[in-house]
Amino acid sequence: MKSAPLTVTDIAREAGVSRATVSYVLNDRRDVRVSEDTRGRILETARRLGYVGSPAARALRSGRGDVVLLLLPDWDISAQLELLLEEIGRLVAEYGLVCLRYEGEHWQGALHKLLSRISSACVVTFDPLHRDDRQALDSAGIPDISAQLLDHPGLPHTTALGQDTIVSAQIDHLLAQGYTRLAYLAVDEPRGRPFTEARVKAFHEICAQRQVDGVVSATVPSSAEAISDTIRDWTKRSDEPLGIAAWNDLVGLAITSAAADLDIAIPRQLGVIGGDNTRVAAFARPPISTVKFNLPAEARCIAARIAEVVGREAQHDSSNDDPTVEVVPRLSTALQATHGNDFDERETG
């Protein structure tokens, strides 16, 4: 037998109090005095009966939902971004909010459809907003916070972690290891294009600053063949060791595979550094150097802005003074190393 869901009225009746009191207790409204005795009885009753409040009624009355809607970008979520999202979820849970992700069908330009289906406290975006979507948010009165890890023309990135930061870590590592010729290799995936473009651009700018000569870059189809062709082309130009910064660890893997096929020695003739600290880099042979981000700091920063926007006091220090990017050195760039002992090839955690 299926009965209608319980309401505050049921709990109030069962506990022998008014609906208002039930609401105060269930929302932990500490500014309203309720005797410990009554409070306990209400909580016990709600638990015993299995009360689940109506989010719709709550949102309608209070004028705001409890969902933080993460509008995931069209580009592939790296393992690193995944960690960022999980951490944000953990932090905002302390404000009684729940993070939900929307992914898949490109919502761009049709955000109003989403907003009319789910009552959100705020929305987090990772890409610049379409004009219509901006308007939809304004009409619905839903605040948005933008977590752009990518510098768009005219739009500064809004978190501390820019594409240039990642690229410069790669470059500086390769230079420090003794590679004098540098290259950047990205793969052409429609979803990741804005990112790859930003990184290639940053690569050339930073190399210019560092006064590196013979700098090349390429954006090729995501196939082993195309990557192999590029490596062959780059390495036959000179005998000096070439250091390649790869778009991500997967491209790094493809580069080491191509080098093996072409009999190019890593790290002596070719150095490779990947981009997102996945286990692919650790499991490849040779193990591939990569870049690790400091996401907890980023997450705190974003969570603090969510708290601000929904009118809560941030509970964590959101000052962001830790280094945001760190190189994980491995054999693939150990040009000067004696014999690998300097490099920790094991992963912790």
Added chain:
Amino acid sequence: MKSAPLTVTDIAREAGVSRATVSYVLNDRRDVRVSEDTRGRILETARRLGYVGSPAARALRSGRGDVVLLLLPDWDISAQLELLLEEIGRLVAEYGLVCLRYEGEHWQGALHKLLSRISSACVVTFDPLHRDDRQALDSAGIPDISAQLLDHPGLPHTTALGQDTIVSAQIDHLLAQGYTRLAYLAVDEPRGRPFTEARVKAFHEICAQRQVDGVVSATVPSSAEAISDTIRDWTKRSDEPLGIAAWNDLVGLAITSAAADLDIAIPRQLGVIGGDNTRVAAFARPPISTVKFNLPAEARCIAARIAEVVGREAQHDSSNDDPTVEVVPRLSTALQATHGNDFDERETG
């Protein structure tokens, strides 16, 4: 100047009709007759003013939300599962529903917190439900559909794709290629444990059915070292070629890396097949054979059950007659091949 969000009343006034009519048109209620003229005027007005309906009011009144809440499992989402989820999202969008994902904080045992924060039409689970969570769903009157790709003791998998299906595809491929000794290698990740256990179990059962001798399996820490040790141990036992079914492509990569270090020839002495058709397998050297799933068929099946549960007519044929698992053969298992020509090493799409 910030104005309050528009309501149906505003649209009704502006379009010169009643609120009821606005509601009928906006919900595309074809069972209620509204003149084309009026319909057009209302739609135009809503669009022009940028009306975004209140999901809370809608849900409260209609008694049901429009969100399909995907409760993602604690194990890592493979690239394949990602495709499944995207396809489900696409399909249910046709019923006016929107798929949202909850991930991160283990919600197990505290589902009532989620349910009291977001008004859902239904919930999709990938793991067996905790007792308290089952009760929370019942109390809230929210239907759930279970998409268990894993056979739990006493709980049959609810989609056509079982762990045993994947493992038997791996085994049959290795046997067909001429490997007579077989092994299964899984890594011990807390989040994936139920899956690895199910696969190891299936591996032994299916090998017994196929009357394969000298079958071994291991579940080792997820480190290059542990995997390498295991490979060394297994290969020194006999000279007959050993075929290894790997838990996933990443483990496949680690196995090929270990073989390179140990001077074990692939595919002659050692054959390797991965598990989830990622690009890691395509980019490794040698390229690694892997297994591909037929997710669109699974997605249709799940979407049809969602439609049923929320009282909509399924729009797509959900009969599931396509093969659900397919091996992608590559060099890593080409024991009998002359020279690679038989194997397509390029990825399409």
Added chain:
DNA sequence: CTGAAAGCGCTTACAG
């Protein structure tokens, strides 16, 4: 075909 009215389950000022 259109409109007036009820009511979904909460939260929150306000009066005791």
Added chain:
DNA sequence: CTGAAAGCGCTTACAG
């Protein structure tokens, strides 16, 4: 400290 009452913005029977 507690209770009666208003009202959030919709949808939907029902009466015209």
